[in-house]
Amino acid sequence: MKKLLYYCFSLLITNVIWSQxxxxxxxxxxxxxxxxxxxxxxxxxxxxxxxxxxxxxxxxxxxxxxxxxxxxxxxxxxxxxxxxxxxxxxxxxxxxxxxxxxxxxxxxxxxxxxxxxxxxxxxxxxxxxxxxxxxxxxxxxxxxxxxxxxxxxxxxILCTPSISSPNILACCPNNVQICASGFCDANTFNWSITGGNIVSGFGSSCITVAPSAGNGAVSAGCTVSRSSGLSTYTRFNSSSISRTPRTASFTALYPEYPYNTQPYNYICKGGSGRQMSMATQCGISSINWVAPNCTIIGQNTLTPTIIPTNVIPTTSTINIYATVNFVGGCSVNTPAIPFKILDATNAPVPNGYFEAVPNNGDICTADVFQLNFISTDGFSNGVTTISRDFIRGPGDSIHYQPSKPTPITVCNKNLCTGLSTCTVFKVYPPAPCDYYINKSIAPTSNEKIIIAPNPTTGNLKVELPEVLTGTYQIFDQINNKLILEDKFDNRLELQIQIDTKLNNGIYILKINTEKYIFTQKIILSK
The missing domain is CATH 2.60.40.1930 (Macroglobulin (MG2) domain)
Structure with a gap:
């Protein structure tokens, strides 16, 4: 810190020898x-x-x-x-x-x-x-x-000042503050501004500036000096402050879902529509909302309501966006948000099958199988939910019960009415890999498949319990690598040819149908 000096300030120090x-x-x-x-x-x-x-x-x-x-x-x-x-x-x-x-x-x-x-x-x-x-x-x-x-x-002394660079939005005339710092003992400040006007702070280290309405840079220059100093003793610095480009975005409001927890963005036909919300910004002059084949209530506002017309097919998707114009000539488009168009048609009874995915990738040792419901009823006018999304696997020695089915409730919910149509499926845990069948969904417990010959040299015949449609997959038991996959339709028997280039060993056959999931070991011995 500098020491302050005063008029007639005097200190006396005595010479030890002669006292001068x-x-x-x-x-x-x-x-x-x-x-x-x-x-x-x-x-x-x-x-x-x-x-x-x-x-x-x-x-x-x-x-x-x-x-x-x-x-x-x-x-x-x-x-x-x-x-x-x-x-x-x-x-x-x-x-x-x-x-x-x-x-x-x-x-x-x-x-x-x-x-x-x-x-x-x-x-x-x-x-x-x-x-x-x-x-x-x-x-x-x-x-x-x-x-x-x-x-x-x-x-x-004087030091060359540093000029601050505040965030200045393009096409926004809101006042900003620009300051000089690091100027040492300067107490006089002479500012020059281009791309704006000084509103207040003339002669001080900080000034308030009103930027021009356009998107050009704002340049600030400051000459510092001392009011009691030499007039030719000055320091100067300047800074060109680029304007920040404008952006805009919006969200859809879902009062029926707290905190916008809706499953996806949707709008219902035949109702009051969906309200959008855009945050206010400096310098907005107009907003043009674009929603194809929709009625827009509140065009040129921050919170319009979008109402789909019947021209739009149910379950189709439209993209909604807005063009925002600002004073000074700036214009920007919001990101387009896709919305699914729904109606109030009653949901059908769920129909489909479950896909069971082992949590560790090994169907023989997994302790949990994640359930994915594969709908075959064509319902897309809402959401399909299941009451439980997993079953126990052979790796869970405490809870695993291969012969006991788990009831899983599946519901088709219409998002426009909130009404659901539900049914209950019985989902059987997968059987141990040394057993003959791994059922996923079954009305009885007698269904099975028969593989012959097993061990095999590569040609398999698989007898199904009834005429079924689905897919089959063969995995290497060691690394869970998919070896073979194919579809079948209305078949009671499958003829499968395993690649003769494969090494001898144990492989897993998995058959997925609308009603069942079967898994069984295959022993390849050539």
């Missing part, structure tokens, strides 16, 4: 760059046993005056060390001696200088003829109260 002291009186409170500051030095010679007079040989001043575009000097000499030799004068010890030394600091001077003030001379006596007879050396030095040498001078 040097005091400093700074005649101006601050040292301004390029303007001389006068320092009045006073010597109190003290006492010297056997001596009655003294004579000063020279005063020594050492100051870090700096240079730069504005030169520094000590009493007119551009030097850091200055000797002042007074006219030869012999004075009685009872008289003090004073001298004025002006110091001018240059533009590269430090903000605080520690100036050395010293004096050198002799004690002595004067004979009857008035001749001075020199005796012991007289030496004096200014010291601070703590004993350190040097006189602290607060030099009021």
């Amino acid at each position: 002291t040097v005091s400093v009186n700074q005649t101006t409170p601050n040292a301004e760059v390029g303007i001389p500051t006068n320092f009045n030095l006073t010597l109190n010679p003290g006492n010297s046993p056997g001596n009655t007079h003294y004579r000063i040989n020279y005063w020594l001043v050492i100051a870090n005056i700096g240079n730069g575009t504005i030169q520094g000097n000590i009493n007119g000499q551009n030097t850091y060390t200055y000797y002042h030799t007074p006219t030869s004068q012999v004075l009685a010890l009872s008289n003090n001696t004073s001298v004025d030394i002006p110091i001018t600091y240059g533009s590269n001077a430090p903000d605080t200088d520690n100036v050395e003030f010293q004096v050198s001379g002799s004690y002595g006596t004067v004979d009857a003829m008035g001749n001075f007879h020199a005796g012991p050396t007289l030496y004096g030095k200014y010291k601070k109260t703590n004993g350190d040498s040097g006189y602290a001078v607060d030099v009021k």
Whole structure:
């Protein structure tokens, strides 16, 4: 921190031997760059046993005056060390001696200088003829109260200011604040602005600016100086602040779903429609909502309501977006959001089958199978839910019961009416891989498949419990890699040819149908 200096501020330090002291009186409170500051030095010679007079040989001043575009000097000499030799004068010890030394600091001077003030001379006596007879050396030095040498001078310097870069939106005339910082001792600020107008703060370090309505950059320049300093001593900096491009977005409101937890974006035909919501922004001049084949209530507002017409087929998708125009000519499109169009038609009774996916990828050791319901009823006018999405597998030795079915409720829910149509499926856990069948859905417990021959050299015949439609897959039991996959339709028997290039080993046959999921081991031995 800089030390404050005051008029007529003087500290006396005593020489231990002869008790002489040097005091400093700074005649101006601050040292301004390029303007001389006068320092009045006073010597109190003290006492010297056997001596009655003294004579000063020279005063020594050492100051870090700096240079730069504005030169520094000590009493007119551009030097850091200055000797002042007074006219030869012999004075009685009872008289003090004073001298004025002006110091001018240059533009590269430090903000605080520690100036050395010293004096050198002799004690002595004067004979009857008035001749001075020199005796012991007289030496004096200014010291601070703590004993350190040097006189602290607060030099009021200027530093090149930094200009802040606030976020300025394109085509937004809202006021912003631009500030200068790091300017050291500047107290006068002269701003220039292009791409906007200064609203307030003239002459201060921070100004309020109203940007122009367009999207061009705002340029700010600041010249700093000191009100009591040299008029030619200034520092300048400028900054060009690019405008932030405009963006816009919106969301659909679902009051029937707290916190917008709806399964997907949808709008119902024949109802009150769906309200959209866009956040307000600076400088919006118009909004054009686009929703094909829909009635828009509240066009050119932030919260329009979109009502689909009957022209739009149920379960089809439309994209809704808005073009937002701003003062100053900016325009931006929101991202398009797809909405599924639904109606109030009653949902059919669920029909389909379950796909069981092992949680560890191995159908023989999985402790849990995730259930995915594959709908075959064609329902898409809402959502299909299941009451439980997993069953226990052979890896869960505590809860696994291969012969006990789990009732799973499946519901088709119409999102426009909120009404659901439900049915219950019995889902059997998969049987151990050394058993003949792995049922997923079954009205009875007698269905099975028969594989022959097993072990096999590659040609398999699989007898199904009834005429079925579905897919079959063969996996390598070691790495769960899918080896073979194919579809079948209305078949009671399957003929499967395993690739003869496969290594001998154990493979898993998995058959998925609308009613059942079968799994069984196949032993390949060529």
